[in-house]
Amino acid sequence: MAEPAAAAPPVDRLAIVGLGLIGSSIARAARRYGLARDIVAIDGDEAVRDRVRDLAIADRVTGDAAEGVEGADLVVLCVPVGAMGPVAEAMASRLKPGAVVSDVGSVKGSVVAAIQPHLPDGVALVPGHPIAGTEYSGPDAGFSTLFAGRWCILTPPDGTPDAATERVRALWEGMGALVETMSPEHHDLVLAITSHVPHLIAYNIVGTAADLEAVTQSEVIKFSASGFRDFTRIAASDPTMWRDIFLNNRDAVLEMLGRFNEDLAALAKAVRWGDGDALHAMFTRTRAIRRSIVALGQDTAAPDFGRPRPEEDGGKA
Amino acid sequence: MAEPAAAAPPVDRLAIVGLGLIGSSIARAARRYGLARDIVAIDGDEAVRDRVRDLAIADRVTGDAAEGVEGADLVVLCVPVGAMGPVAEAMASRLKPGAVVSDVGSVKGSVVAAIQPHLPDGVALVPGHPIAGTEYSGPDAGFSTLFAGRWCILTPPDGTPDAATERVRALWEGMGALVETMSPEHHDLVLAITSHVPHLIAYNIVGTAADLEAVTQSEVIKFSASGFRDFTRIAASDPTMWRDIFLNNRDAVLEMLGRFNEDLAALAKAVRWGDGDALHAMFTRTRAIRRSIVALGQDTAAPDFGRPRPEEDGGKA
Numbered sequence: 139m140a141e142p143a144a145a146a147p148p149v150d151r152l153a154i155v156g157l158g159l160i161g162s163s164i165a166r167a168a169r170r171y172g173l174a175r176d177i178v179a180i181d182g183d184e185a186v187r188d189r190v191r192d193l194a195i196a197d198r199v200t201g202d203a204a205e206g207v208e209g210a211d212l213v214v215l216c217v218p219v220g221a222m223g224p225v226a227e228a229m230a231s232r233l234k235p236g237a238v239v240s241d242v243g244s245v246k247g248s249v250v251a252a253i254q255p256h257l258p259d260g261v262a263l264v265p266g267h268p269i270a271g272t273e274y275s276g277p278d279a280g281f282s283t284l285f286a287g288r289w290c291i292l293t294p295p296d297g298t299p300d301a302a303t304e305r306v307r308a309l310w311e312g313m314g315a316l317v318e319t320m321s322p323e324h325h326d327l328v329l330a331i332t333s334h335v336p337h338l339i340a341y342n343i344v345g346t347a348a349d350l351e352a353v354t355q356s357e358v359i360k361f362s363a364s365g366f367r368d369f370t371r372i373a374a375s376d377p378t379m380w381r382d383i384f385l386n387n388r389d390a391v392l393e394m395l396g397r398f399n400e401d402l403a404a405l406a407k408a409v410r411w412g413d414g415d416a417l418h419a420m421f422t423r424t425r426a427i428r429r430s431i432v433a434l435g436q437d438t439a440a441p442d443f444g445r446p447r448p449e450e451d452g453g454k455a
Numbered sequence: 456m457a458e459p460a461a462a463a464p465p466v467d468r469l470a471i472v473g474l475g476l477i478g479s480s481i482a483r484a485a486r487r488y489g490l491a492r493d494i495v496a497i498d499g500d501e502a503v504r505d506r507v508r509d510l511a512i513a514d515r516v517t518g519d520a521a522e523g524v525e526g527a528d529l530v531v532l533c534v535p536v537g538a539m540g541p542v543a544e545a546m547a548s549r550l551k552p553g554a555v556v557s558d559v560g561s562v563k564g565s566v567v568a569a570i571q572p573h574l575p576d577g578v579a580l581v582p583g584h585p586i587a588g589t590e591y592s593g594p595d596a597g598f599s600t601l602f603a604g605r606w607c608i609l610t611p612p613d614g615t616p617d618a619a620t621e622r623v624r625a626l627w628e629g630m631g632a633l634v635e636t637m638s639p640e641h642h643d644l645v646l647a648i649t650s651h652v653p654h655l656i657a658y659n660i661v662g663t664a665a666d667l668e669a670v671t672q673s674e675v676i677k678f679s680a681s682g683f684r685d686f687t688r689i690a691a692s693d694p695t696m697w698r699d700i701f702l703n704n705r706d707a708v709l710e711m712l713g714r715f716n717e718d719l720a721a722l723a724k725a726v727r728w729g730d731g732d733a734l735h736a737m738f739t740r741t742r743a744i745r746r747s748i749v750a751l752g753q754d755t756a757a758p759d760f761g762r763p764r765p766e767e768d769g770g771k772a
Contacts, residue, residue: 244681269681272758273745279758289677318677328670331663333681338722339656340682344741346648346711346718353645359747360606360635364561364586364650365657367754368685374745377738384726384734394663395723399716401663405655406712409701417701421694424661428590428691430676437684441589441596443760 148308153210161216162280180206220382223252246322248386262302286314330390340372465625470527478533479597497523540569563639579619603631647707657689
């Protein structure tokens with residue numbers, strides 16, 4: 139990870155719109171690693187602004203997007219996907235020539251379509267998506283190392299000046315992230331399978347369990363350690379953010395969900411007919427993917443995610 | 456958790472058949488907390504027996520189940536569900552009168568049916584299922600605090616002497632587990648939704664992702680932190696154990712899977728038609744279940760399961 143540089147920071151004035159988990163983490167990291175001379179925090183929610191002032195993670199705090207982006211050479215929108223268009227429209231007239239606008243939305247095609255039309259000539263759009271987060275929300279949930287060792291995908295539309303992309307890349311690399319670029323369409327397909335469908339499924343099974351009449355909710359909760367509880371963490375993510383993701387990446391989600399359902403039907407058939415060989419073969423090949431994820435540093439190899447035990451020595455006899 | 460008792464241990468001779476993750480954890484915990492005077496480890500695999508001897512977690516190690524259970528007042532079968540019947544048959548003739556046989560299988564109805572017919576008169580069966588484990592297998596994966604604060608479900612068939620159930624309960628409570636009893640049938644229904652269907656779904660989505668042609672496997676692995684990686688941990692569990700679970704709890708699994716599919720169809724419809732209110736309502740109510748699980752101590756509230764970050768201070772600015 140980058141340490142505070144003696145040279146000029148890659149960003150002069152950084153404006154962050156939306157100080158939730160991601161926005162507040164960017165503010166903390168940008169200051170900690172010396173990535174911006176000046177940080178402006180913009181949020182429409184007075185309670186959030188008050189917390190940001192108390193936390194002292196920005197140089198200036200305002201509720202007015204247009205006023206807040208004045209003089210900024212990089213503006214990062216950290217609001218739910220459905221709010222990107224209105225925010226872009228509100229601030230567009232005050233963006234300075236040469237400014238770069240970025241975002242952290244989990245869907246890229248619809249975000250480009252929502253933001254791009256509002257931007258004046260001479261302002262570049264470099265959409266971004268950090269693959270990092272937790273199930274918690276709000277300015278108190280953020281921390282400066284959230285992006286360290288995690289990937290950030292940039293999806294600059296055709297014709298974006300290289301210098302604009304490099305400015306955004308410098309911010310993310312400065313926060314310790316690994317940067318990859320791809321088209322917005324490909325991003326949306328990749329994330330549909332690695333993120334959106336898994337979340338939909340997790341939300342779904344937690345809902346199914348809550349509705350059973352033969353099994354009580356207290357039994358579901360008590361015996362959750364058998365697999366179910368990992369789904370509940372995912373299903374505890376921010377509802378507004380996830381509603382917007384599904385509304386804005388509909389086609390890719392439904393395509394991937396269709397494939398998931400075909401595969402699940404085949405697996406259910408193997409269960410119904412007692413095809414042990416098919417089940418064993420399927421359960422064996424999925425182990426290799428897990429090993430690759432741990433090897434690549436995208437997860438811990440600690441058993442059970444290293445959840446704390448009553449005695450931290452692990453009790454090895 | 457119980458500390459070593461000055462009184463006589465609740466079990467005189469404890470025989471454990473199968474020294475994998477669960478069996479070796481029982482051996483470690485029984486010794487550490489003084490729950491048996493004498494521990495016999497029985498395993499058909501020579502490599503496992505060698506490891507158990509090296510680890511020194513039993514008083515005696517043998518490959519012969521019949522010889523190993525002689526004189527034992529409690530025998531715990533820790534083999535895959537499909538192997539329970541053959542093991543019971545092999546050891547039955549040498550069980551001493553008054554002995555209690557238990558197991559740790561993840562399915563209870565079929566395990567009772569597989570073991571019960573082999574047991575001689577005067578030997579009681581008290582099936583058990585500890586809701587604890589990790590994605591790792593084998594004698595090296597075990598540890599003595601695996602069961603601390605976790606639930607263990609006992610499913611004694613009608614007519615089981617209370618004293619037999621109490622002997623098994625004493626073992627589990629001595630290892631720090633919380634014990635609950637229910638019928639084998641109800642157990643299988645509860646576990647179908649809290650464990651078996653979640654595992655089937657996790658295996659399934661990891662398989663779906665591996666088969667895509669438009670998204671490379673390396674992209675799936677790189678960007679797994681967006682939700683997918685939690686499924687891969689579950690899908691890295693022991694294939695033989697899980698094959699046997701699905702072959703032996705078929706009806707309950709297919710019933711719960713049917714409900715899951717109905718709910719998923721409704722959710723997919725909300726995505727297709729852009730019904731944001733329905734999505735938001737669904738994503739909101741699942742948060743309450745997560746909170747209950749954390750409140751009950753069945754999971755950590757640490758963000759992202761407390762996965763270690765490059766800087767352990769969390770980087771709060």
